[in-house]
Amino acid sequence: MRVGLVSPYxxxxxxxxxFHIRDLAEQLIDQGHEASVLAPADEGTVLPPYVVSAGxxxxxxxxxxxxxxxxxxxxxxxxxxxxxxxxxDLLHIHEPVTPSVAVLALWAATSPVVxxxxxxxxxxxxxxxxxxxxxxxxxxxxxxxxxxxxxxxTVTTHLGGDAVVIxxxxxxxxxxxxxxxPQWCGAPGRPTIAFLGRIDEPRKGLPVLAEAMPEVxxxxxxxxxxxxxxxxxxxxxxxxPAEVAAATEFLGAVSEEDKAALLASADIYVAPxxxxxxxGIVLVEAMAAGAPVLASDLPAFVRVLDGARAGATFRTGQAxxxxxxxxxxxxxxxxxxxxxxxxxxxxxxxxxxVVTRQVTAVYETVLDARxxxxxxxxxxxGGGSR
Amino acid sequence: MxxxxxxxxxxxxxxxxAWYLSxxxxxxDRLHAKVEGxxxxxxxxLVRRAEASLELANSGALDPASGFLIAGAASQSLxxxxxxxxxxxxxxxxxxxxxxxxxxELTEVLLxxxxxxxxxxxRDDGGLGAAAxxxxxxxxxxxxxxxxxxNDAVKEVQRVRGKRVVQLFRLAGHADLPQTVELxxxxxxxxxxx
Numbered sequence: 001m002r003v004g005l006v007s008p009y010x011x012x013x014x015x016x017x018x019f020h021i022r023d024l025a026e027q028l029i030d031q032g033h034e035a036s037v038l039a040p041a042d043e044g045t046v047l048p049p050y051v052v053s054a055g056x057x058x059x060x061x062x063x064x065x066x067x068x069x070x071x072x073x074x075x076x077x078x079x080x081x082x083x084x085x086x087x088x089d090l091l092h093i094h095e096p097v098t099p100s101v102a103v104l105a106l107w108a109a110t111s112p113v114v115x116x117x118x119x120x121x122x123x124x125x126x127x128x129x130x131x132x133x134x135x136x137x138x139x140x141x142x143x144x145x146x147x148x149x150x151x152x153x154t155v156t157t158h159l160g161g162d163a164v165v166i167x168x169x170x171x172x173x174x175x176x177x178x179x180x181x182p183q184w185c186g187a188p189g190r191p192t193i194a195f196l197g198r199i200d201e202p203r204k205g206l207p208v209l210a211e212a213m214p215e216v217x218x219x220x221x222x223x224x225x226x227x228x229x230x231x232x233x234x235x236x237x238x239x240x241p242a243e244v245a246a247a248t249e250f251l252g253a254v255s256e257e258d259k260a261a262l263l264a265s266a267d268i269y270v271a272p273x274x275x276x277x278x279x280g281i282v283l284v285e286a287m288a289a290g291a292p293v294l295a296s297d298l299p300a301f302v303r304v305l306d307g308a309r310a311g312a313t314f315r316t317g318q319a320x321x322x323x324x325x326x327x328x329x330x331x332x333x334x335x336x337x338x339x340x341x342x343x344x345x346x347x348x349x350x351x352x353x354v355v356t357r358q359v360t361a362v363y364e365t366v367l368d369a370r371x372x373x374x375x376x377x378x379x380x381x382g383g384g385s386r
Numbered sequence: 387m388x389x390x391x392x393x394x395x396x397x398x399x400x401x402x403x404a405w406y407l408s409x410x411x412x413x414x415d416r417l418h419a420k421v422e423g424x425x426x427x428x429x430x431x432l433v434r435r436a437e438a439s440l441e442l443a444n445s446g447a448l449d450p451a452s453g454f455l456i457a458g459a460a461s462q463s464l465x466x467x468x469x470x471x472x473x474x475x476x477x478x479x480x481x482x483x484x485x486x487x488x489x490x491e492l493t494e495v496l497l498x499x500x501x502x503x504x505x506x507x508x509r510d511d512g513g514l515g516a517a518a519x520x521x522x523x524x525x526x527x528x529x530x531x532x533x534x535x536x537n538d539a540v541k542e543v544q545r546v547r548g549k550r551v552v553q554l555f556r557l558a559g560h561a562d563l564p565q566t567v568e569l570x571x572x573x574x575x576x577x578x579x580x
Binding site for chain 1: 427542
């Protein structure tokens, strides 16, 4: 089938939703479907061949962080052209309630529409105010997917009705096959702690981890904190206590390969996020790579960790609790190995093969539900694909 | 204001109201069509599930008692569907024609006859049984999806039809108010919630 995927967020900057759309498009193409992705992108950005740029995105504060969005009459015209040129069997729009190409594509859609809701963040008043305005457009959606129970709750609260939960996919075999790098592996007395995420984004929790580190360093003076993620390392360093800054290595934004290697090498991965997360894809990546996970007990994280069985948790935002748990785990090799083994098994549920099968089942169901001329001719037509 | 201005204003208002009414009627019509399509998709998914279940029952991969149970429930569902094909309002009336009981029964039987260890064994044995099992699971998943999408569409219609304008001007015409389909479709079991 021909699927048009719409990303509201720019492909210039990495992000969970963008990666999800990229991977899904590649999975669909691998399975012999045709997929085209429409996303905002700056001119000159190198895009994969299946991505069509919806024009330059404007950085704007939205939903508690800076998002690069695309709106206005020119964007609307571009979206309309992509929709009509693409002649898609169906459109799969991600985050349909974003003031960006997602809303524009929904507006322009004439084919069946599948929508995936990623966010569980209710902070945006604008979003709540916009629901009545968008409702007629949202009625074009034939199948709703939520990436997590929390995202599903957002849908139920604001739109009524329900959504099917299909988790984010992770290339578990890719992360599972990652090689360890000696420079990131811990040694006796010198364990390595990995953190991933924008370092200037407090929601990602680096400040909480930095606050917990002095106590960890008192117990384990040789501990090393490896920080991966975009943002100014000088600013982050200056906000840390001196001994923590000395024990921290900022690796900047790294490639997927390096990320996988870091997760495979580190003695523990810490996810100290303070909120706004509806899924926690990094947690799955860490589990797939074999890193024991210690995460804040956000509902979404607890669920990804299979009710905290596949990873350890601490009280969200509580540096003291984090320090205790982290120190305990770093001293307990056996427990870490056990968590890593359970994590690997848990990660299988999120493998892209499994997830893609579920997503294509949604596509087929939605295509089966196309309004058609009266008659039962195609009632039993299998699959619905072309 | 002069009489001319007044009449122009009234005319503009009338046009606006007429536009709004026709817009609302078109929106409602679209929603009704969506429910209809969703219901026929659910119907098709249920037929496929029953067919695949019958196949699994006859594949010889299960013990005869389980096969017998599944075959019974599956053929009951298929009979129901073929009987209904002669009813004139198959897709018009947006009713599910009371198949909930029969379909819930098939789900119940599948859950009872296919605990996780039987599923794992059938899958490992391969052959016809494994292929049929895969089809039952795939069809079961599609039933779950189709029913949720149908019920979402129904709720949208119900919400729009609850509006005072729609009721006052009878924009829904004679169409029955569609109802959600409530049945047990919990096979295949959820892979512990994420």
